[in-house]
Amino acid sequence: MASAVPTAMERPHFIGIGGAGMSGIAKILAARGAAVAGSDARESATAEALRNTGVTVHIGHATGHLADDASCVVLSSAIRQDNPELTAARERGLPVLHRSDALAALMAGRRTVAVAGTHGKTTTTSMLAVALSGIGLDPSYAIGGDIHGPGSNGHHGEGEIFVAEADESDRSFHKYAPDVAIILNVELDHHANYASIDEIYDSFETFARNIRPGGTLVLGEHPGADVVAARVADRDDLTVVRVGRGAGADHRITSIVAHGMTSEVGYAVDGTEHRFTVSVPGRHYAHNACAAVTAGVAAGGGAVAELATAVTSYTGVGRRLQPKGTAAGVQVIDSYAHHPTEITADLEAVRDAAGDGRVLVVFQPHLFSRTQQLADEMGAALTLADASVVLDIYPAREDPVPGVTSALIVDAARHKGADVVAEHDKNRVPDLIAGMAERGDLVLTMGAGDVTDLGPRIVARLAGPQA
CATH class of the missing domain: 3.90.190.20 (Mur ligase, C-terminal domain)
Incomplete structure (x- = not known):
């Protein structure tokens, strides 16, 4: 499935290109034919992996790193306003895009799954990307961690599905309008941006309301996720699927048996129990895997049985x-x-x-x-x-x-x-x-x-x- 690069992003310059969220987007853009360049504070395996895909990576931040023909600048919330490359871009009148704007543009025209939550986003997004890839659907994905090795946090796939980690820390996940969304859990964090748990709930409610009509919201078993679901209960055009061990779960986790660094999971959907192995320890990772399977099915990515089998090939994500x-x-x-x-x-x-x-x-x-x-x-x-x-x-x-x-x-x-x-x-x-x-x-x-x-x-x- 070919995807055009927006004109403004044909020659993007990324400030902080080695970051977990930034590097994946840069890699996808490069795969789609954009002439990508950027800078980062220090040398890294991620920077070298980007160079191997044809991306120009400068070390350090300096005005001279911004090419004369750059079409825009992409940055994250971590970049300070006095960054010399950002200052130069503004002086030249270049468009300045937040990382989330760039990612939203890449998702256009795809069937999108956005994975949100205070905890577990990277793991769940990775599990879903691995499972969809395992059944031959070749999804695109942008993840805040590396699945296989440095630089493997982003992929331009030929399939119709785009899987993205949706970051709530700076409210940037409000930019997305997914077909399927996962909210794993909701707790107070990122205290520099949120003053109270109510502000967090408001933010996640905005994210949930952006799900496209006819879409699906997959909920983890967490009180905070239930609060958000209650706030959007007026949406008759939204299917809500609860995943967990409790009696209120629509898709129920029937068992989690630890075996050292792996877990065997039982997962009952529509009266049929499926058993599969998760290659990382811990109950929370088993819950993440089940949420990923459910979201994959909702996105049209196959049946529960084949996705549950495919998720067993997930072997972990960096860190x-x-x-x-x-x-x-x-x-x-x-x-x-x-x-x-x-x-x-x-x-x-x-x-x-x-x-x-x-x-x-x-x-x-x-x-x-x-x-x-x-x-x-x-x-x-x-x-x-x-x-x-x-x-x-x-x-x-x-x-x-x-x-x-x-x-x-x-x-x-x-x-x-x-x-x-x-x-x-x-x-x-x-x-x-x-x-x-x-x-x-x-x-x-x-x-x-x-x-x-x-x-x-x-x-x-x-x-x-x-x-």
Whole structure:
């Protein structure tokens, strides 16, 4: 299925092109024939993967990186307004598009599935993309994580379906008008943009109301998702399908049996039970898989049985309980979890995988605003680990807030009886973990920042001081 590139996007320049959301869009545009260029703050495997598809990637941000013939600039909410490339684009009168505007343009003319929720978006979107691909439908997709390796977060497919992760953090998911939407869960997060849970509900309601007439809303088993569903109950042109273990589920999860790093799932739809394996541990991942299957069917992507079978080929996505290696009998796994609900879910999930061994966590808080609001809950979640190392806050797009440091989390965790140490120097962590870990233990690096870089270094250090 061919797709034209809008004139304004024939020669786009991406500021922050290596980002999880940005790079996938850039890759799709390049596959559709656009001459894509961009810049990023640092070199990365994603930048190199983009270059291999013909994209021009500059490292660093400078006015000279913006080509004379650029047709527009694409950016995310993380880009500051004083960025030199953005300033140059405005001086030249170039169109400036938010990442979500570019993605919405790419979805035009396709049958679209948009996956939303406070937690689980990337995993569920990836599962659906893998399942649809597995039955030969070749969907397009844009995901906030890599399915196979660097640069695999975006794909231009010849099929009619487009699967997209829908980000609520900056309300950018309001730009989409999907045929099928998933709302997995709704909780208060992104405190710099939302002042209350009611603002979050309002935002998700707007997203749900944008579903096209005759479309489908797939709901995860979560009180917040139910609130949103109740708010759009006046839409007679919308089919709502609830997925979960409770009696109120339309498609019911009948069983989840853990087997180390996998789970066997029973899923009953219209009186028929289907059984399949999810190749990542944890109840929440089983729920994500079932939501993906239901959404795939609603989008015309095949029958429940074939999609459930196809989703078994999903082997994980980058940073979502991603194995980083084993050395000296110690498993090292990387997790993107940064909200207390996610931290709790992933720690519960890996407990089975650890068997009789201990679970050791290296946690890097993400954002000052989130830490300020949720430090106590983060500390409580860390009590599920046998021992934790807490790093300094990863600021991302935020400036420091006086009095807000990772010490708030450390103090909260210790107050609740957790074994926690603070470490300000990330480079000391491999040695620190090597001194703590014993054969049979599982180490979990956790957070949405650059803590992910520590996984391979910990494995190497466990293998030996000279490794």
